[in-house]
Structure formats: C-alpha cells, structure tokens
Amino acid sequence: MAAFYMCTARVDRQQPSTAAVAEPVVTLTAVGRFAGDRKVLADISLVIRSGKIHALLGPNGSGKTTLLRILAGIWHPDVGRIAYPSAPVRIGYVAQRFCLYDELTVGENLRFQGAMLGRNAMPVTRALNEFSLEALASRRAAALSNGERQRLMLAAAMLSRPTLLLLDEPTTALDTASRRSLWSLLRREAAYGTAVVLTSHELSDGAQCDATTSISEGRLVERSR
Amino acid sequence: MSTINRMLMLALKEALQIVRDRATLGMVLGVPLLQFTLFGFAVELTPHTLSVTVVASQGERAARIERWLKSESFGARVSRAPSLEYAQDRLRRGETLVVVDANRHPALLYVDATDPVLYLHAKAAIDRAVRSLAAPADEEEESARAVRVVELYNPGAQTQPYLVSGLVGLILTMTLVMMSALTLARERERGSLESLLALRVRPLELCIGKLTPYLLLGLLQGALILALARLAFEIPLRGSLALIAAAAAVFAAANLSLGFLFSSLARVQMQAMQMTFFFFLPSSLLSGFMFPFSAMPTWAQALGEALPLTHFLRIIRGVTLRNVDTGYVVGELVPIAAFVLVAGFAAVLSCRRALRAGPA
Numbered sequence: 001m002a003a004f005y006m007c008t009a010r011v012d013r014q015q016p017s018t019a020a021v022a023e024p025v026v027t028l029t030a031v032g033r034f035a036g037d038r039k040v041l042a043d044i045s046l047v048i049r050s051g052k053i054h055a056l057l058g059p060n061g062s063g064k065t066t067l068l069r070i071l072a073g074i075w076h077p078d079v080g081r082i083a084y085p086s087a088p089v090r091i092g093y094v095a096q097r098f099c100l101y102d103e104l105t106v107g108e109n110l111r112f113q114g115a116m117l118g119r120n121a122m123p124v125t126r127a128l129n130e131f132s133l134e135a136l137a138s139r140r141a142a143a144l145s146n147g148e149r150q151r152l153m154l155a156a157a158m159l160s161r162p163t164l165l166l167l168d169e170p171t172t173a174l175d176t177a178s179r180r181s182l183w184s185l186l187r188r189e190a191a192y193g194t195a196v197v198l199t200s201h202e203l204s205d206g207a208q209c210d211a212t213t214s215i216s217e218g219r220l221v222e223r224s225r
Numbered sequence: 226m227s228t229i230n231r232m233l234m235l236a237l238k239e240a241l242q243i244v245r246d247r248a249t250l251g252m253v254l255g256v257p258l259l260q261f262t263l264f265g266f267a268v269e270l271t272p273h274t275l276s277v278t279v280v281a282s283q284g285e286r287a288a289r290i291e292r293w294l295k296s297e298s299f300g301a302r303v304s305r306a307p308s309l310e311y312a313q314d315r316l317r318r319g320e321t322l323v324v325v326d327a328n329r330h331p332a333l334l335y336v337d338a339t340d341p342v343l344y345l346h347a348k349a350a351i352d353r354a355v356r357s358l359a360a361p362a363d364e365e366e367e368s369a370r371a372v373r374v375v376e377l378y379n380p381g382a383q384t385q386p387y388l389v390s391g392l393v394g395l396i397l398t399m400t401l402v403m404m405s406a407l408t409l410a411r412e413r414e415r416g417s418l419e420s421l422l423a424l425r426v427r428p429l430e431l432c433i434g435k436l437t438p439y440l441l442l443g444l445l446q447g448a449l450i451l452a453l454a455r456l457a458f459e460i461p462l463r464g465s466l467a468l469i470a471a472a473a474a475v476f477a478a479a480n481l482s483l484g485f486l487f488s489s490l491a492r493v494q495m496q497a498m499q500m501t502f503f504f505f506l507p508s509s510l511l512s513g514f515m516f517p518f519s520a521m522p523t524w525a526q527a528l529g530e531a532l533p534l535t536h537f538l539r540i541i542r543g544v545t546l547r548n549v550d551t552g553y554v555v556g557e558l559v560p561i562a563a564f565v566l567v568a569g570f571a572a573v574l575s576c577r578r579a580l581r582a583g584p585a
Contacts, residue, residue: 069419069583069584072422072423073422073423073425074419074422074423074583074584075583076581091423093419093420093423095416095419095420095423097416098416099415099416099417099418099419099420099584100417100420101417102415113420113424116424116426117424156420
C-alpha cells in the first residue's frame with residue numbers, strides 16, 4: 001500500500017516556531033460523566049498544550065473515546081469543568097468509524113464540511129491537494145477503501161485549520177507505511193503549534209507522543225511527560 | 226436432534242430479543258388495541274343526523290317544511306338561511322349537507338354529493354320521508370311531499386373524485402412523515418451525527434436544513450399525484466391551483482415536523498418507522514378519508530380535528546370539487562399551522578435533547 005498521507009507543504013500558516021509552543025489550549029478540571037447510573041469518567045484533570053502530541057492510552061471501554069468526545073464538545077461533562085484558556089479554539093475531529101456521507105463524493109463531503117465551518121475554513125481544493133485526494137474528488141465516499149476514507153476524514157478535520165486536533169484510534173487498521181505517514185503529519189501539525197490529542201490502546205503509539213495519559217475504568221491512572 | 230436444538234436456541238434468542246425490544250413489543254400489543262378502538266368505536270358509515278338548511282321567505286311554509294324535516298322519518302338538524310345564496314355558500318363550505326329551497330314549488334333540495342356515502346344517506350332519508358307521505362292527508366303534507374333533488378359538486382355521487390382527491394393528502398402524510406422520521410435516526414445509526422456534533426450544529430439548523438429538501442419533494446409529489454388524478458381519473462379542478470399549492474406547503478410542513486419529532490425520539494430507524502405507523506393508522510381512519518367524519522362520535526371527531534390530514538382533506542376536496550374560496554381554505558389552514566408550530570417546537574426541543582445525548 002502506498003504511503004497514506006502524501007501531504008504537501010502547508011502554505012496557509014507561518015513557519016514552525018519553537019518559541020510559541022506549550023501554551024495550554026484546553027484544561028479539564030475534575031471532569032466526570034455518567035451513562036445512566038454508571039460512571040464512565042471520574043475526576044479527570046488534564047492540560048492539553050499547543051505544539052504537543054498527547055496520547056490518551058487505555059484498554060477498550062476505559063473511557064478514552066468519552067474523554068475525546070468531551071474535548072471535542074460532542075458530549076458535555078456531567079461534573080467538573082472544561083476551559084479553553086486561549087479561546088477561540090478551532091477543533092478538528094476524526095472519529096474512530098467513518099462518519100461522513102457515503103452518498104456524497106469526496107469533494108462534496110469536503111465542501112459540506114467547509115460550508116458548515118464558515119468563511120475561515122481552508123479551501124476545499126487545498127485540502128484535496130494536501131491529502132492527495134484530487135483524483136478521488138468526484139468519487140463517492142461509499143466507493144473508497146478504508147485507507148482513503150480515513151484520509152478523507154482527516155482532510156475534513158483539517159478544513160477548520162484546527163488549533164486542537166482530536167483523533168479517535170487513528171492508527172487502528174493502518175499498515176506500517178500509512179502509520180509512518182500519519183505520524184509524520186501529526187508531528188508537522190504539532191510543529192505548527194497545533195495541540196494534537198489521540199486515543200490508542202497500543203503503548204507503542206504512546207512512545208511516539210510528547211505526553212501520555214493512561215486511563216482505566218474511567219479514571220486517570222498514569223501521566224507521563 | 227442437534228438441528229432441533231439449534232432451532233430451539235434460535236427461537237429462544239429471538240424471543241429474548243423481542244421481549245427486550247420494547248418498541249416492537251409495544252407495536253405488537255398496541256396496534257391491535259388501537260385498531261379495535263378505532264374500528265370498534267370510532268368508525269361508522271352512517272351519520273346520526275343530517276344537517277339541513279332551509280330557505281323560505283314565508284315563515285309558515287318554512288315552519289311546515291321544518292316540521293317535516295325534523296319528523297321521525299327524516300331526523301334532520303335544521304337551520305334557516307336568509308337567502309338561497311347564503312345557504313348555497315354553507316353547502317359549498319361543507320357546513321350543511323342539504324339545502325331546501327322552500328320558496329320554489331315543488332321545493333328544490335340541493336344535496337352535496339361530494340361524499341358518496343353521505344349523499345346516499347341523505348338521498349335515502351329524503352326518499353323515505355317522501356314515501357312516508359304517500360297518502361297526503363292535508364295541504365301541509367302535500368306541500369312537503371312535492372320535492373325535486375339536485376346533486377351538486379359530484380354529479381352521480383361518484384366514488385373516484387372523492388377518494389382520488391383525498392389520496393393527495395393520504396400519500397403526502399404517509400411519505401413525508403416516514404421520510405422525515407428517518408432523517409436524524411439515520412444520521413445516528415450511520416455515525417454521521419458524530420461529525421455534525423463536532424461541527425457544533427444547532428437543533429434549529431438541523432431541523433430546517435434537513436427538512437427543506439423534503440418539503441420541496443413533497444410539493445413535487447403532490448403535484449404529480451394531482452396531475453395523475455386529472456389525467457387518469459379526470460378529477461375536476463374547480464378552484465385555484467395556487468390555493469392547493471399553498472395549503473400543500475403548510476400541510477407538508479406539518480407532516481415533516483411530526484416526522485422529525487419521531488426521528489429525534491427514536492434511537493434507530495426501525496423505531497422511527499414504528500412511530501410513523503402508529504400515527505398513520507388513526508390519520509387514515511379518523512380524518513374522513515375513508516369514512517364520513519360527521520358519522521363519528523364526538524370524541525373521535527375531536528381527535529380527528531387535531532390531525533392535519535382532516536383539514537387538508539377538506540381543503541383539497543373543497544378546492545377540487547366545490548370551488549371553495551380563500552377564506553374557507555385559510556380557516557382550515559389555521560389548525561394545520563398550529564400543528565406545525567406545536568410539532569415543530571416539540572421537534573426542536575427533542576432534537577436538542579438528542580444532540581445532548583450524542584452519538585450512539
């Protein structure tokens with residue numbers, strides 16, 4: 001399989017700067033969430049910083065996706081507080097399963113996402129170009145391979161020019177070359193100052209990140225770097 | 226033996242799934258109850274009384290006619306009108322079934338033949354009453370006996386114009402509620418709701434944005450059915466097409482709002498479909514599509530009045546067959562518009578709750 005993310009140079013941002021990094025982008029204070037009577041997240045306090053890749057590690061059902069959805073604003077915490085010190089924060093979100101529209105083409109999916117984001121969105125042609133999707137622009141999403149679908153979701157997430165990029169299990173089902181390309185992309189985004197948060201159940205993914213938080217049964221059990 | 230065991234296990238598994246799927250269980254147990262109630266208590270073919278309007282300049286002659294109409298053989302609910310024009314206007318608006326012009330001799334009876342069932346009932350009552358006066362004893366009865374009947378709006382009291390014009394409303398109800406009921410449930414089931422939530426979509430944006438194409442589709446569908454009704458069944462169009470289009474737009478909005486409410490309440494598309502069926506059944510039975518509205522008991526009529534289809538059927542039949550005026554259409558559109566507001570408000574609130582609950 002060819003390398004997954006054949007991204008070209010970013011032309012819409014300033015050059016990477018090491019000076020303006022590690023500012024808090026989002027802080028969670030004693031956050032918890034219930035599913036009915038069951039506590040799925042409890043007492044999570046966390047700081048996500050710009051320019052860093054942060055991994056949320058843990059086994060299946062540990063609460064990683066719940067936490068990521070809270071960071072994305074999809075779910076609200078039942079207890080605790082979430083704050084964005086450097087607001088406004090532009091969020092790019094890549095779900096674990098394909099969550100765009102099968103009936104629409106690649107170009108139509110990106111145009112829809114761009115229109116929903118408003119005037120500040122990255123032009124669709126640029127997103128198509130950056131993620132090597134030009135040749136697939138008029139193909140329906142239903143006809144894409146799993147790898148192409150994930151590339152499309154990543155392109156859609158990048159349309160918002162995110163300052164906080166959230167990815168749910170992005171390395172699952174990727175081959176070695178695609179993983180390498182993905183990490184290369186994430187490091188480049190972090191170098192531009194984007195705070196990147198991803199979930200994974202593989203410790204090897206944590207080793208690639210600047211910071212890791214381990215979660216088990218909805219509780220924070222370990223934090224490193 | 227192992228095959229029997231496997232079949233038994235499959236049956237047990239299926240039974241557990243049925244018992245734990247409350248929506249399906251509710252459907253299996255609820256639909257018979259609903260059908261028994263509707264067919265057993267609400268639906269009747271013959272009205273208990275006939276609404277008759279009498280026009281007579283001479284008070285004594287009008288009183289004699291009224292006595293005859295109120296007699297046991299006719300059993301009518303009689304009201305008086307100051308002029309024939311006024312009475313005929315009541316007939317056109319569906320407020321009365323028969324107009325008796327007692328100023329003519331023999332008296333002229335104008336009967337609204339729009340609904341063949343009601344017409345036949347009225348005709349039978351007239352014939353019965355005339356027969357009861359077969360041997361006139363005095364001038365009063367002699368006078369009452371001499372009548373001539375004129376069928377209006379649907380000559381020959383044909384079934385097709387009545388049913389086919391009503392089909393526009395019935396089909397729009399069925400398709401629009403169903404299609405809009407699937408919208409949000411489909412997003413949730415496919416996972417695309419997660420992407421919409423990440424885009425911070427608002428309930429009102431989602432409601433209006435998702436339903437607008439269906440509104441246009443509904444109008445197109447209505448136009449297609451009406452065109453087919455004209456071409457294939459030669460259904461008349463005596464009133465304004467613009468009035469039908471305006472009414473169809475409000476009616477479509479009512480059905481779409483309700484469907485969207487179902488969609489935001491349902492977790493999966495199957496549940497949304499079941500809710501649609503639950504709504505469709507009383508809509509088709511209590512709206513006057515198949516059975517005369519005036520023949521239903523008061524409680525069933527009250528329920529029927531709350532249904533958008535009831536009012537739309539009056540509009541579509543009124544415009545196509547009786548050339549009713551704008552005032553009549555607006556009067557029937559008010560309850561449909563109120564339904565849009567109530568269902569739309571409930572749908573947006575329910576959608577807000579569904580969005581807070583998040584993706585599956």
